[in-house]
Amino acid sequence: MQIDTNLLIAWGGLAKKYAKNEVIFNEEDNALFYYQIIEGQVKLMNINNDGKEYIQGIFQDGCSFGEPPLFLNEVYPSTAVAQKDSVIIKLSKTTFLKLLDEY
Numbered sequence: 001m002q003i004d005t006n007l008l009i010a011w012g013g014l015a016k017k018y019a020k021n022e023v024i025f026n027e028e029d030n031a032l033f034y035y036q037i038i039e040g041q042v043k044l045m046n047i048n049n050d051g052k053e054y055i056q057g058i059f060q061d062g063c064s065f066g067e068p069p070l071f072l073n074e075v076y077p078s079t080a081v082a083q084k085d086s087v088i089i090k091l092s093k094t095t096f097l098k099l100l101d102e103y
Contacts, residue, residue: 001064003036003099005089011099013091024066024080024088031069031076034096037061040086044078058083070096 009015015038018024024035027046035042042065044056056078059065069076070093082088091099 001067002062003064005036005038007099007103008036008089008091011091012095013089015087015089018082018086018088020082020084022082024082025076027077027079028075031066031074032093033066034064034070034091034093035066035080036064036089036091038087038089040088041083042086042088043081043083045081046078067096 005013013034013036018040024042025033037059039061042059042063044059044065046054046056048054057065066076066080
């Protein structure tokens with residue numbers, strides 16, 4: 001999903017900088033935000049019991065990530081980590097759902 005950046009900002013979205021390897025959210029955190037990458041790269045992944053990393057997906061400029069749990073009222077099923085210095089817009093779940101309803 002990609003939403004116009006200006007629309008996200010108009011609805012209260014905040015652009016936040018994340019450093020390379022910074023965790024954006026952790027597996028099992030409550031899903032409270034819609035995220036869309038302005039620039040950078042994000043990896044969604046899980047670590048199994050043996051300590052091995054399983055990559056769920058890698059997302060680039062313009063992509064959103066982590067939104068399915070917003071619709072299901074569930075926790076994030078994976079951890080999101082910035083793969084390089086990134087700028088990401090965050091919009092609260094409540095506002096995101098209102099935006100979708102409006103448009």
